[in-house]
Amino acid sequence: MKCELCGRNITGKIHTVEIEGAILKVCDKCSKLGKSVTYKKKPVITRTGFNFGVKDESLSELYIREDYYKVIKEARERLGLTQEELGRKLGEKSSVISKLETGKLKPSIPLAKKIEHVLKVKIIEEEERI
Numbered sequence: 001m002k003c004e005l006c007g008r009n010i011t012g013k014i015h016t017v018e019i020e021g022a023i024l025k026v027c028d029k030c031s032k033l034g035k036s037v038t039y040k041k042k043p044v045i046t047r048t049g050f051n052f053g054v055k056d057e058s059l060s061e062l063y064i065r066e067d068y069y070k071v072i073k074e075a076r077e078r079l080g081l082t083q084e085e086l087g088r089k090l091g092e093k094s095s096v097i098s099k100l101e102t103g104k105l106k107p108s109i110p111l112a113k114k115i116e117h118v119l120k121v122k123i124i125e126e127e128e129r130i
Helices: 068-078 083-090 094-102 109-119
Strands: 015-019 022-026 060-064 124-128
Touching: 060 109, 068 094, 068 109, 083 094, 083 109, 109 124
Parallel strands: none
Antiparallel strands: 015 022, 060 124
């Protein structure tokens, strides 16, 4: 591997340092020019079986209702909001709102929760599993 600062081949230990806000992998000589950076390993989270998307470890699964696009458009119009205004409230572009309202884009569960909160509608449903 080459030092990302001087370009020399690194023989020995590779140092990870911060130099002027950039994180670089450098040689011994260049490591003195920056502050050493260490990373904590993040725990690995695995999902097994049918637990993905399950709320409170219960036997139900969240999903977006089939007519979500109609519900969103009708609620936005009922509140007198433009697509741009709704987009600002949700932190999304108006093009995303347009695609949601035409059914070309299905919202993720987090986005659907924001939509439910802002428009005071219900587009997330739970399906009980046996």
